[in-house]
Amino acid sequence: MSGLRVLITGGTGLLGHALLQGAPQSCETLATAFRSAPAVEWRARFRPLDVRDARAVDALIADYRPGVVIHAASVGSVDQAEREPDAVRRTNVDGLAAVGRACARAGARLVFISSNAVFDGTHPPYDEQAPRHAVNQYGRLKIEAEEWLEASGLPHAIVRPILMYGWPPAGGRSNVVTRWLADFEAGRPAEVAQDIRSMPLLASNCADAIWAVVRLDRRGIYHVAGADRVTLVEFARETARVFGCSEDLVVPVPSARFTSLAPRPADTSFVLTKMERDLGVRPLGVHEGLVAMRLARALAR
Numbered sequence: 001m002s003g004l005r006v007l008i009t010g011g012t013g014l015l016g017h018a019l020l021q022g023a024p025q026s027c028e029t030l031a032t033a034f035r036s037a038p039a040v041e042w043r044a045r046f047r048p049l050d051v052r053d054a055r056a057v058d059a060l061i062a063d064y065r066p067g068v069v070i071h072a073a074s075v076g077s078v079d080q081a082e083r084e085p086d087a088v089r090r091t092n093v094d095g096l097a098a099v100g101r102a103c104a105r106a107g108a109r110l111v112f113i114s115s116n117a118v119f120d121g122t123h124p125p126y127d128e129q130a131p132r133h134a135v136n137q138y139g140r141l142k143i144e145a146e147e148w149l150e151a152s153g154l155p156h157a158i159v160r161p162i163l164m165y166g167w168p169p170a171g172g173r174s175n176v177v178t179r180w181l182a183d184f185e186a187g188r189p190a191e192v193a194q195d196i197r198s199m200p201l202l203a204s205n206c207a208d209a210i211w212a213v214v215r216l217d218r219r220g221i222y223h224v225a226g227a228d229r230v231t232l233v234e235f236a237r238e239t240a241r242v243f244g245c246s247e248d249l250v251v252p253v254p255s256a257r258f259t260s261l262a263p264r265p266a267d268t269s270f271v272l273t274k275m276e277r278d279l280g281v282r283p284l285g286v287h288e289g290l291v292a293m294r295l296a297r298a299l300a301r
């Protein structure tokens, strides 16, 4: 893979940032930013891009001539997708199609970052062949994007991460752990859904799996998740413990209490056999992942 050029869309996101930090030295990377300004030390490796602008997508890919495109740009808000499905489709589905068509013209392989939201959460654990059926618009748009890519004939892989956490880049979108910590470290209680299970995934571990897909030229679908299957309440309590806060600040509530939000699948836990066998990666469990976050913060201070 020496000298391979990799374009990363969504480079200012939680995952995009982790991909840049974990990029193999043998690769050359270029990332894209949309509304966020990349940190000064990263700026030289960024270009501005709105994936809704198909001409701009084509021009960037024709100019950079990547061997691989990792398409991580998307509107990540499940609730925004529920409120404005047509607007979000322009980014999450049409954006993927624009990137795919440009890859076809440039002869690049495409690694598309999809989501566990393609499943309704009623029959866990899910392997890569499980039928797709989403409970919300965000998941339905991911299904549309996956179906477009599968029908396109392009050389591609689809990586489906599950609930990701980690330190976002400055100004980046918060995630469950950073939101809980903002409350816990201020002594504020946080209500946490007691009936949702997941396999929380440290963003840097997801990046390792994606780089393995690139390095080994894997095709098809890959499920990527952390080692532990836990309820969100267990995850929140572990977050409080690891960061030295009171577990009593975690207030378990039924998810039905969050009535204004899009429905969430109850348990989309993954079967990880293919990830472990084909990619050789073993993501951390929640305790180890949270300790890694605590250490990263201590080192940055």
Ligand SMILES: NC(=O)c1ccc[n+]([C@@H]2O[C@H](COP(=O)([O-])OP(=O)(O)OC[C@H]3O[C@@H](n4cnc5c(N)ncnc54)[C@H](OP(=O)(O)O)[C@@H]3O)[C@@H](O)[C@H]2O)c1
Pocket (backbone or CB within 6 Å): 009, 010, 011, 012, 013, 014, 015, 016, 032, 033, 034, 035, 036, 037, 049, 050, 051, 052, 071, 072, 073, 074, 075, 076, 091, 113, 114, 115, 116, 160, 161, 162, 163, 164, 165, 172, 173
């Ligand atoms: N986070 C999770 O728990 C999770 C779970 C499963 C799957 N995923 C998937 O993983 C991928 C990465 O997620 P993430 O958490 O890293 O997302 P994120 O932190 O919300 O970042 C989203 C990225 O997309 C970019 N973007 C948004 N609209 C764009 C547009 N119109 N044109 C170009 N770029 C645009 C953003 O750019 P700016 O910041 O510059 O505006 C940002 O770089 C997404 O496909 C998401 O669906 C995430």
